[in-house]
Amino acid sequence: xxxxxxxxxxxxxxxxxxxxxxxxxxxxxxxxxxxxxxxxxxxxxxxxxxxxxxxxxxxxxxxxxxxxxxxxxxxxxxxxxxxxxxxxxxxxxxxxxxxxxxxxxxxxxxxxxxxxxxxxxxxxxxxxxxxxxxxxxxxxxxxxxxxxxxxxxxxxxxxxxxxxxxxxxxxxxxxxxxxxxxxxxxxxxxxxxxxxxxxxxxxxxxxxxxxxxxxxxxxxxxxxxxxxxxxxxxxxxxxxxxxxxxxxxxxxxxxxxxxxxxxxxxxxxxxxxxxxxxxxxxxxxxxxxxxxxxxxxxxxxxxxxxxxxxxxxxxxxxxxxxxxxxxxxxxxxxxxxxxxxxxxxxxxxxxxxxxxxxxxxxxxxxxxxxxxxxxxxxxxxxxxxxxxxxxxxxxxxxxxxxxxxxxxxxxxxxxxxxxxxxxxxxxxxxxxxxxxxxxxxxxxxxxxxxxxxxxxxxxxx
Amino acid sequence: xxxxxxxxxxxxxxxxxxxxxxxxxxxxxxxxxxxxxxxxxxxxxxxxxxxxxxxxxxxxxxxxxxxxxxxxxxxxxxxxxxxxxxxxxxxxxxxxxxxxxxxxxxxxxxxxxxxxxxxxxxxxxxxxxxxxxxxxxxxxxxxxxxxxxxxxxxxxxxxxxxxxxxxxxxxxxxxxxxxxxxxxxxxxxxxxxxxxxxxxxxxxxxxxxxxxxxxxxxxxxxxxxxxxxxxxxxxxxxxxxxxxxxxxxxxxxxxxxxxxxxxxxxxxxxxxxxxxxxxxxxxxxxxxxxxxxxxxxxxxxxxxxxxxxxxxxxxxxxxxxxxxxxxxxxxxxxxxxxxxxxxxxxxxxxxxxxxxxxxxxxxxxxxxxxxxxxxxxxxxxxxxxxxxxxxxxxxxxxxxxxxxxxxxxxxxxxxxxxxxxxxxxxxxxxxxxxxxxxxxxxxxxxxxxxxxxxxxxxxxx
Numbered sequence: 001x002x003x004x005x006x007x008x009x010x011x012x013x014x015x016x017x018x019x020x021x022x023x024x025x026x027x028x029x030x031x032x033x034x035x036x037x038x039x040x041x042x043x044x045x046x047x048x049x050x051x052x053x054x055x056x057x058x059x060x061x062x063x064x065x066x067x068x069x070x071x072x073x074x075x076x077x078x079x080x081x082x083x084x085x086x087x088x089x090x091x092x093x094x095x096x097x098x099x100x101x102x103x104x105x106x107x108x109x110x111x112x113x114x115x116x117x118x119x120x121x122x123x124x125x126x127x128x129x130x131x132x133x134x135x136x137x138x139x140x141x142x143x144x145x146x147x148x149x150x151x152x153x154x155x156x157x158x159x160x161x162x163x164x165x166x167x168x169x170x171x172x173x174x175x176x177x178x179x180x181x182x183x184x185x186x187x188x189x190x191x192x193x194x195x196x197x198x199x200x201x202x203x204x205x206x207x208x209x210x211x212x213x214x215x216x217x218x219x220x221x222x223x224x225x226x227x228x229x230x231x232x233x234x235x236x237x238x239x240x241x242x243x244x245x246x247x248x249x250x251x252x253x254x255x256x257x258x259x260x261x262x263x264x265x266x267x268x269x270x271x272x273x274x275x276x277x278x279x280x281x282x283x284x285x286x287x288x289x290x291x292x293x294x295x296x297x298x299x300x301x302x303x304x305x306x307x308x309x310x311x312x313x314x315x316x317x318x319x320x321x322x323x324x325x326x327x328x329x330x331x332x333x334x335x336x337x338x339x340x341x342x343x344x345x346x347x348x349x350x351x352x353x354x355x356x357x358x359x360x361x362x363x364x365x366x367x368x369x370x371x372x373x374x375x376x377x378x379x380x381x382x383x384x385x386x387x388x389x390x391x392x393x394x395x396x397x398x399x400x401x402x403x404x405x406x407x408x409x410x411x412x413x414x415x416x417x418x419x420x421x422x423x424x425x426x427x428x429x430x431x432x433x434x435x436x437x438x439x440x441x442x443x444x445x446x447x448x449x450x451x452x453x454x455x456x457x458x459x460x461x
Numbered sequence: 462x463x464x465x466x467x468x469x470x471x472x473x474x475x476x477x478x479x480x481x482x483x484x485x486x487x488x489x490x491x492x493x494x495x496x497x498x499x500x501x502x503x504x505x506x507x508x509x510x511x512x513x514x515x516x517x518x519x520x521x522x523x524x525x526x527x528x529x530x531x532x533x534x535x536x537x538x539x540x541x542x543x544x545x546x547x548x549x550x551x552x553x554x555x556x557x558x559x560x561x562x563x564x565x566x567x568x569x570x571x572x573x574x575x576x577x578x579x580x581x582x583x584x585x586x587x588x589x590x591x592x593x594x595x596x597x598x599x600x601x602x603x604x605x606x607x608x609x610x611x612x613x614x615x616x617x618x619x620x621x622x623x624x625x626x627x628x629x630x631x632x633x634x635x636x637x638x639x640x641x642x643x644x645x646x647x648x649x650x651x652x653x654x655x656x657x658x659x660x661x662x663x664x665x666x667x668x669x670x671x672x673x674x675x676x677x678x679x680x681x682x683x684x685x686x687x688x689x690x691x692x693x694x695x696x697x698x699x700x701x702x703x704x705x706x707x708x709x710x711x712x713x714x715x716x717x718x719x720x721x722x723x724x725x726x727x728x729x730x731x732x733x734x735x736x737x738x739x740x741x742x743x744x745x746x747x748x749x750x751x752x753x754x755x756x757x758x759x760x761x762x763x764x765x766x767x768x769x770x771x772x773x774x775x776x777x778x779x780x781x782x783x784x785x786x787x788x789x790x791x792x793x794x795x796x797x798x799x800x801x802x803x804x805x806x807x808x809x810x811x812x813x814x815x816x817x818x819x820x821x822x823x824x825x826x827x828x829x830x831x832x833x834x835x836x837x838x839x840x841x842x843x844x845x846x847x848x849x850x851x852x853x854x855x856x857x858x859x860x861x862x863x864x865x866x867x868x869x870x871x872x873x874x875x876x877x878x879x880x881x882x883x884x885x886x887x888x889x890x891x892x893x894x895x896x897x898x899x900x901x902x903x904x905x906x907x908x909x910x911x912x913x914x915x916x917x918x919x920x921x922x
Contacts, residue, residue: 087690125586204673212665229548
């Protein structure tokens with residue numbers, strides 16, 4: 001098991017960067033598989049992203065101790081009896097070499113090296129129990145840290161967020177692989193649509209591309225003719241000729257790096273005039289936001305730009321009434337665009353969301369309670385090397401549009417009668433993965449068409 | 462949300478059957494989704510099988526209390542704010558009607574109705590914590606029950622095993638759906654093989670069939686040219702013309718019922734003479750076991766029959782030397798067939814394996830420590846209505862065949878030199894899902910060919 005020198009060097013650089021930000025040792029656990037319906041029938045193993053970032057390999061039930069840039073690996077050699085079931089697995093020494101470890105020990109040695117070490121809690125409970133035990137902590141609750149560790153665990157989370165906020169070349173190469181496979185899947189989905197009878201059949205064509213490329217879904221796919229349900233995760237609806245299909249599906253590479261892409265296309269291969277009108281508004285917001293994205297720009301301003309472009313577009317279409325700026329000020333855009341313009345992307349599809357808003361929000365900032373801003377997942381000035389999604393949308397959510405308070409508050413801002421002409425637009429979203437650079441942003445998913453004419457051509461074959 | 466009367470009646474019958482076996486109330490939790498890399502990015506929700514068996518619907522974060530055949534449902538109505546993300550979800554009243562509940566309450570009312578109720582622990586830790594809390598138990602460890610509950614929890618597990626051991630018509634209808642989709646997937650895999658360059662590409666074609674039919678994998682698929690690794694779960698190997706592809710892949714319906722099927726086919730579309738020789742031995746064992754399966758027969762005797770047929774076949778081929786009966790007595794067959802002939806199948810692919818050997822082993826029986834028997838998952842006399850897998854195999858596992866102890870113990874029983882002619886047979890398994898009936902057993906997966914000629918025809922198109 002040899003790994004290109006570049007990867008080992010990159011891993012060492014990541015550890016050095018972290019070492020410059022903290023003055024205490026760190027232990028990061030990879031985690032164990034979670035059980036599905038019985039202990040041995042597990043979900044596919046997904047290591048902790050923090051472990052993956054600094055260790056690079058998806059090793060089960062391992063831990064690394066980082067101190068001043070040095071790495072100690074803690075894992076057990078594979079059980080000889082497991083060879084029958086799992087074949088010849090790499091040894092501790094082989095893993096240690098592959099990740100550039102400075103030393104390697106059996107797992108039981110971890111406890112003696114753990115006092116005073118900060119950590120990030122993993123997702124699986126068996127490993128979390130181990131994290132408490134190894135650090136000799138009182139286990140008050142499953143989620144909360146002991147007081148003694150609260151401060152350094154928080155400091156570690158902030159330091160890791162700082163390091164992981166921008167991507168190195170090894171990460172970018174993985175992110176581009178995920179993006180390439182995701183684009184291929186979306187094309188396969190468009191091309192499968194004419195033959196597909198249900199959402200599930202389009203999903204199958206798309207996820208098949210991921211599986212064939214040895215990738216997984218970075219998140220539960222959305223493949224729906226009911227795009228107005230934002231996290232729709234059912235796939236049984238039949239495809240009707242007048243439907244728009246909203247597809248939010250992204251690949252994750254074997255070492256954990258994600259893509260996150262949405263396209264919306266007409267089942268028939270032809271947008272209706274009303275669908276195309278709204279689609280063009282969303283696409284205009286999408287293009288404007290990407291053009292505006294550069295280092296130093298506040299991500300919230302990109303969000304607000306999307307809101308203005310959408311408000312302006314809807315005014316031009318006769319759906320909203322008033323000045324776009326005023327409408328945004330009143331959150332009238334959020335009737336149709338109720339979520340944020342996007343989020344960080346990396347090893348997690350919402351990168352580092354396990355740290356709460358530590359990664360997404362600049363120190364000292366907190367979530368707004370405004371209807372039009374509360375769902376914004378990223379509120380920082382952009383920096384070169386950050387990867388973000390840009391994903392404006394338009395939805396007719398009955399729970400929002402029929403809410404008596406909204407009906408009354410926005411009575412004069414919405415042309416409700418005219419809106420009735422657009423019932424064949426339940427949900428549209430266009431989402432790309434955008435790398436912030438010193439020059440123009442680099443769209444990792446640029447080769448997947450978003451313009452309605454080209455999408456129509458692809459579906460029509 | 463209406464459900465056919467037959468299903469509601471069946472659910473009530475299942476609860477009545479349970480009520481006849483126990484004299485205390487029971488609470489069964491459905492569970493919550495498990496987190497993957499961050500809390501909101503969850504694995505697809507899989508409810509507890511015991512909940513599914515008695516409640517019939519995959520409801521998240523619900524519980525049922527069973528007492529004397531009556532069912533009380535405990536769940537909260539969907540949060541109005543969740544409508545934006547998840548759409549309109551069924552209410553407590555709707556679920557209660559669909560499952561034939563006798564009463565329905567908010568979840569917080571459960572604690573006041575829980576004292577003295579037995580339960581089965583679910584797989585996700587958040588719900589397990591709730592199970593401890595609701596029953597007001599000291600939480601010594603994550604897995605262990607409190608002493609006060611140990612006895613009734615065990616009694617409940619035994620009663621549930623008794624009820625779930627044989628299948629009613631509603632269950633069989635689901636199991637047949639899973640089997641039908643699984644057969645379709647295997648055919649798709651065979652037909653995709655000539656175009657496929659890697660194991661992953663065959664897997665994609667097969668799992669795509671499941672996804673298109675709104676089913677999931679009942680377990681992590683095995684699609685491998687290294688069948689000698691029994692639980693091989695990597696898919697990156699290229700397909701070479703001389704390879705056999707061993708595929709163990711089964712569907713699970715939306716309400717949780719599983720299929721479990723293995724076929725082994727030649728990548729080139731043509732078995733080599735040595736591959737066909739061994740394949741025929743495994744197929745003979747498969748056919749003999751199914752023909753022998755009937756009520757009253759000990760499942761272990763079916764296992765031993767497979768061992769004898771395999772030993773006899775290998776003697777005839779010149780690989781083993783001696784009398785088949787003697788070879789089996791010495792576990793020589795287990796050099797090549799080291800696992801059990803199969804297991805129970807139902808809502809879990811190893812049905813009720815979460816109860817340990819309570820379901821698989823007749824009361825009073827324990828696992829053998831014999832090399833040739835220790836992996837047997839089922840050790841009961843068969844009964845009409847049981848569904849079992851029959852899955853004989855032949856593997857050349859280096860860790861077994863090269864083990865010095867085995868080399869010495871079986872020195873005179875194996876023609877080691879002659880065995881070297883069979884290096885192109887790394888692993889073969891043939892597995893079907895067999896329903897025990899009063900007459901001939903019913904093979905739910907019978908329409909998927911297992912004979913080498915027909916498999917060759919399908920691959921060659």
